[in-house]
Ligand SMILES: [Zn+2]
C-alpha cells in the first residue's frame with residue numbers, strides 16, 4: 001500500500017478484540033459515573049481555537065501539540081486536546097450555572113495531540129473524565145477522587161493510591177511562586193533547557209521536571225506557603241478520603257501540566273505500576289469557567305483518564321466476558337436453512353452465525369472452533385426425524401435433541417457457562 005493511503009502517523013486502528021476491550025472499558029467507566037450521578041456530556045471534537053488558547057497559554061499542548069486548522073470559512077478551529085476546557089465551555093454556553101448546583105458531568109471520547117510518536121502515545125487517544133461544578137467544599141474534591149478510584153478498581157486494579165498536593169490559590173500561590181523563582185534563579189546554570197524557559201513562563205512546572213530532580217529536593221515546599229483556607233481545604237480532603245479507606249500520599253512535587261489548576265491536584269497510581277507511575281490525574285480549577293466568560297466564581301473539580309494507558313496497565317487482568325456464541329453448521333443441501341435457523345436464534349437473543357462460504361461440514365466445524373462455544377448441526381436423517389445435533393465445544397460432547405428443545409438447551413448452556 002502506498003504511504004499516502006496509510007493511517008496518519010501516531011494513530012491506530014482499533015480492531016477486535018481490542019475494540020471489544022475498549023467498548024467494555026467505556027461501559028465500566030460510564031456505569032461507575034452514573035452510580036455517582038455523573039451523566040454524559042458530548043461536546044464537538046473540535047472547538048474554536050481561542051477556547052483552548054484561553055485556558056492553557058503556557059502549556060505544551062497549546063504551544064506545540066495543537067491540531068489547528070482554518071476551515072474554508074476562515075474560522076480557526078482546533079481538535080480538542082483534552083476534555084476539561086470543552087466541558088467548561090459547554091457549561092458556560094448552556095447557562096448550566098443557572099441549574100441547581102452542583103452539576104455533575106462526565107465525558108468520553110477521542111482527544112488529539114500532535115505528540116512525538118512513542119509507545120502508548122497516540123495522536124488520537126481516548127479519554128474518560130468527570131467534572132463537578134458548583135462546589136468549593138473539599139467534599140466535592142473527595143467525591144471526584146472517589147469516582148476516579150472506583151473506575152480503577154472496577155477495571156481490576158484494587159486499592160489505588162492517591163498522590164495529592166495543593167498548589168494554593170490566588171492569595172498564597174504568588175508568594176510561593178516568588179520563593180520558587182528566587183530559589184531556581186540561584187541554580188539557573190544547572191537547569192535543563194526546558195526549565196530555563198519554564199522559569200519565566202510557568203515556574204511551578206520546574207518541580208515537574210524529570211531531569212532536574214536533584215535540584216528540586218531543596219526547593220521551598222508550597223505547604224509552608226498555603227493560606228489558612230488552602231491549608232484547611234487540603235487537610236479536610238485528606239481526612240475525608242482516609243475515612244473512606246483510601247490511601248492518600250502527599251507529593252510536594254505534584255503540580256500537573258495544565259496551568260488552570262487551583263488548590264487540589266492529584267494523580268491516581270497503583271502499586272503494580274511502580275510508585276511513581278501515574279495512571280492519570282486531575283484537580284480543582286475554580287477559575288477556568290470564568291476565563292471562558294463564565295460567572296465570576298465558578299468552582300470546578302475533575303479528572304481525565306487516558307483509556308489506552310488504563311488498558312495497558314490492566315493487560316491480562318482485563319477480560320471481557322463475552323456472550324456464548326453459537327455456530328449453525330449444516331450438511332450439504334441445508335445451506336439456506338442454517339442461515340434461517342441462525343436468524344431465529346438471534347431473534348431469541350442468542351449470538352449466532354452460519355457459514356457464508358459454502359464450506360464442507362468439516363471446514364465449518366473448524367471455523368466454529370475458532371469463533372464459537374456451541375455448534376448446532378442441521379441436516380440429514382436427523383432433520384427428517386425432527387432432531388438436530390448440538391455440540392459443546394469445550395468438552396467436545398455431541399448429543400442429539402429434538403428441534404423444539406433447542407432454545408431451552410442453549411439457554412441452559414448459556415446460564416451454566
Ligand atoms: Zn491559598
Ligand SMILES: [Zn+2]
Pocket residue numbers: 191192193194195209210211212
Ligand atoms: Zn528541567
